[in-house]
Amino acid sequence: MPTARDAQNLDMADPLYSRREKFLLPKEIVYLDGNSLGALSGRVPATLETVVRDQWGDHLITAWTEDDWWGAPLRIGDRIGRLLGAAPGQIVVGESTSVQTFNALVGAARLRPGRRLLVTDPDHFPTNRYLAESVARLCGLDVVAVPVPDVHGFLREQGEQVAVVSYGAVDFRTGRLWDMAEVTAAAHAAGAVVVWDLCHAAGALPVALDDQRVDIAVGCTYKFLSGGPGSPAFIYVARGHHDTFEPPLTGWHGHARPFHMEQGFEPAPGISRTRIGTPPVLSLLALEAALEVFDGVEMAEIRAKSLSLGDFLIECFDQHLASLGFELVTPREGALRGSQVTVAHPDAHALMRALIARGVIGDVRPPNMLRFGYNALYVSHADIHRAVTTLRDIALSGEHHDPRFTTPTLIT
Ligand SMILES: Cc1ncc(COP(=O)(O)O)c(C=O)c1O
Numbered sequence: 001m002p003t004a005r006d007a008q009n010l011d012m013a014d015p016l017y018s019r020r021e022k023f024l025l026p027k028e029i030v031y032l033d034g035n036s037l038g039a040l041s042g043r044v045p046a047t048l049e050t051v052v053r054d055q056w057g058d059h060l061i062t063a064w065t066e067d068d069w070w071g072a073p074l075r076i077g078d079r080i081g082r083l084l085g086a087a088p089g090q091i092v093v094g095e096s097t098s099v100q101t102f103n104a105l106v107g108a109a110r111l112r113p114g115r116r117l118l119v120t121d122p123d124h125f126p127t128n129r130y131l132a133e134s135v136a137r138l139c140g141l142d143v144v145a146v147p148v149p150d151v152h153g154f155l156r157e158q159g160e161q162v163a164v165v166s167y168g169a170v171d172f173r174t175g176r177l178w179d180m181a182e183v184t185a186a187a188h189a190a191g192a193v194v195v196w197d198l199c200h201a202a203g204a205l206p207v208a209l210d211d212q213r214v215d216i217a218v219g220c221t222y223k224f225l226s227g228g229p230g231s232p233a234f235i236y237v238a239r240g241h242h243d244t245f246e247p248p249l250t251g252w253h254g255h256a257r258p259f260h261m262e263q264g265f266e267p268a269p270g271i272s273r274t275r276i277g278t279p280p281v282l283s284l285l286a287l288e289a290a291l292e293v294f295d296g297v298e299m300a301e302i303r304a305k306s307l308s309l310g311d312f313l314i315e316c317f318d319q320h321l322a323s324l325g326f327e328l329v330t331p332r333e334g335a336l337r338g339s340q341v342t343v344a345h346p347d348a349h350a351l352m353r354a355l356i357a358r359g360v361i362g363d364v365r366p367p368n369m370l371r372f373g374y375n376a377l378y379v380s381h382a383d384i385h386r387a388v389t390t391l392r393d394i395a396l397s398g399e400h401h402d403p404r405f406t407t408p409t410l411i412t
């Protein structure tokens, strides 16, 4: 029976508990939306102050070399690479996830000329679906929507036609974690190139890009990496593809000699060819500061804590919510979960608005899913207990039927 005392005991035994102090979280808030926008790391405000005043303010244009702004996209890429099982020199940070997804899909399709199918998830995040359609039109491909459990069978039957296989490691709605190694191996057996979206995996759980021989991956940095609103995304291209990967967005930062200002694009050697234009330097350097919270922590420790939080949330769900019309959407088995538990309820939107009014922040995805994302670096078992019991109290009292909570807002 999960009680507040049980939560306290789990927190006392948690080796990551003190990491929470590295974040500037409002004391009274339980924050379970770090799978959408990560919390503010304490290192960020002071770093931004220095970057703005000393680097931009005093060093002006010379900061590109003096403060190595030029090197930031690869330097920070390597730092993220440590969390994703990628050896240095294979990740560039810059642009939005949507732009990187476009770059990745076209680049992947160009690696397999003559094949005509782009296979993707019917439940992929909307931006990925929209971009897949657009890339298919541009590259003369057809999109085939195949749910992950069916992809092996599909590839066995029609694999020789498939150029690109594109999935998200964790389903953004349900929190279901897919087996990246298995899907990647199936794509390779068919001779296809695989593109993973790691938005809901990066910083949340261990990823083994090099070991699993992933071809290309993209992901945002504002969720579990806590880079801040609009912080730039990353693209990983495995070293083996560096000489042949042809990015569609051939901006001057990706040129072999950007400051020679030559006519004609010649791609830079290595991962630098995926650079495009001037990156958002302030956001990049805020992200770099935010990533310091991962120093001295292994992703395995983060995963162990995240699994414990998820198990505890599901125990609390069974005790407090299961009998009140809520349904557990996320798999019970830890190995099948990302760092998020989703529960469904017909009044999901109103319940979430009422919950937020009580200081517990999650979010809702259509049609009826309440999402609770927990970042192991700053969420405690006590937070989980408070979230579930508060939701129970709201559901029992019916306070979510108040017109304040039945009126839609932009994001809930
Ligand atoms: C799986 C996935 N891909 C892409 C995105 C977003 O792309 P962008 O950062 O371009 O808004 C999100 C979240 O917004 C996401 O969950």
Ligand SMILES: Nc1c(O)cccc1C(=O)C[C@H](N)C(=O)O
Pocket (backbone or CB within 6 Å): 035, 036, 037, 172, 173, 199, 411
């Ligand atoms: N990127 C977002 C934004 O610009 C506004 C509000 C939310 C987001 C999100 O990240 C949503 C998130 N990708 C999701 O899983 O639904």
